[in-house]
Amino acid sequence: MDISIVIPLYNEDESLPELCAWIESVMQREALTYEVILVDDGSTDNSWEVIRAIGAKNPFFKGIKFQRNYGKSAALNEGFKAASGDVVITMDADMQDSPDEVPELRRMILEEGYDMVSGWKKKRYDNTLTKNIPSKLFNAVARSSSGIQLHDFNCGLKAYRNKVVKCIEVYGEMHRYIPILAKWSGFKKIGEKVVEHR
Template sequence: MISVVIPVHNEEKNIEPLFREIVAALEPLGEPFEVLFVNDGSTDGTAEVLRRLKERDSRVRVLTMDRNRGEAAALTAGFFHARGEIVASMDGDGQNDPAYLPEMIRRLREGGYAVVSGWRMKRKEPLLTRRLPSWIANRIIGLVTGLRVHDNGCSLKVYRAEVVKRVQIPHGFHRFIPAIFGVKNHEVAEVRILDRPRRFGRTHYGLKRTFEVLRELLTIRFVLGNRVFYEKALLAGGLISGLLAVISLLSSHRPFWAPGAFLGGSFLFFFVWHNLRRFNQAQKEGVFHVRELEI
């Protein structure tokens, strides 16, 4: 079976056209599939559209989050509830074209890959607020994680099911898929896809996401290593830097830059420690609470 996971937040006008495209793309494969819509705290008519869609087609499954928890939690919920041995993900705004799914599924199976990732061409988004920050972020993410994927931000991806059930993804860390799943360079293939403009509704992205990317970039190397050891080491480093800052402030013989340097160092240690601790807590407690709609 093939599972398609789609987080949606206030996408009432995009859902039905997108579902029709998914059906048109997957039915010719002649194998069973399901489409999991994860309603992430929508406040428009999304819930009603999903209910009507499920009434008409048994291949539709609807997971309803207890509140708006963000794309990372919604993806995790869909991944952990998916029944297929192949799991695809895509955005609910219609910018990802489902017509590429058959080719991506074929590449996954024939090449023995863990993931096949979309690589958006001719993006239909503003240069300064979306495309340029994305280009910079992708290069930095590749350098930091060692996984050279051209378009980490593209939600159109196809995975082997066991890959996506390895990690609970906290808010913000979905930008590091598939590195966060422990995938290596030889396990990833990319398929060039044409980007489409959003058909209805308003984008949920903006420059404020840049801060989140930077925050997670400071933490991701520790996430990919021994997380528990690094959490303790970062806490110890922060405490030592803070202690040195206090000693420097009390000392009459100190370089003028020392207090600021120690305070800045302790802030950085604690900032990264807090983010890594958030990731570790997510693995213990989970990041989603959902109920499945039954008709």
């Protein structure tokens, strides 16, 4: 299989139909074999019902349901275990990540030899005081302590060789440090791509 897209989510019933239709369109346009693994992290809205309805129409969309909210790291970890694609993509379910970025992220893994590529939302539309400043501080500390030159460690949009996600275990708040976990596991070719923040 060419690609697995892992999407952790919590209470995203409104965005899921549009996001999944967009992903399906991109995968068909690129003629890729794929699976989309939607990990419902204990949603209290109708997210699970929406996932089931999408999966009934398209068997390439699969759901994993948590009975309660365990957090993004646990959701990613379960998605990683289930992923069988040669390249694994992670993205958020809130429509801030564009599925149109997926083919280029995949190309960087396969053709440029990266083990992992992290998105960089260079131009953000968040409130500067509440999002941008803490994010810049976190990224500066993470760069300094790890030696990995990424601008946006916490970007949800990332691409990995499958063997990378099978070698790392993500728990607690460790999803913020996945590039560092990958480096510690021996995957040193970590790249970055400027991506759109919607």
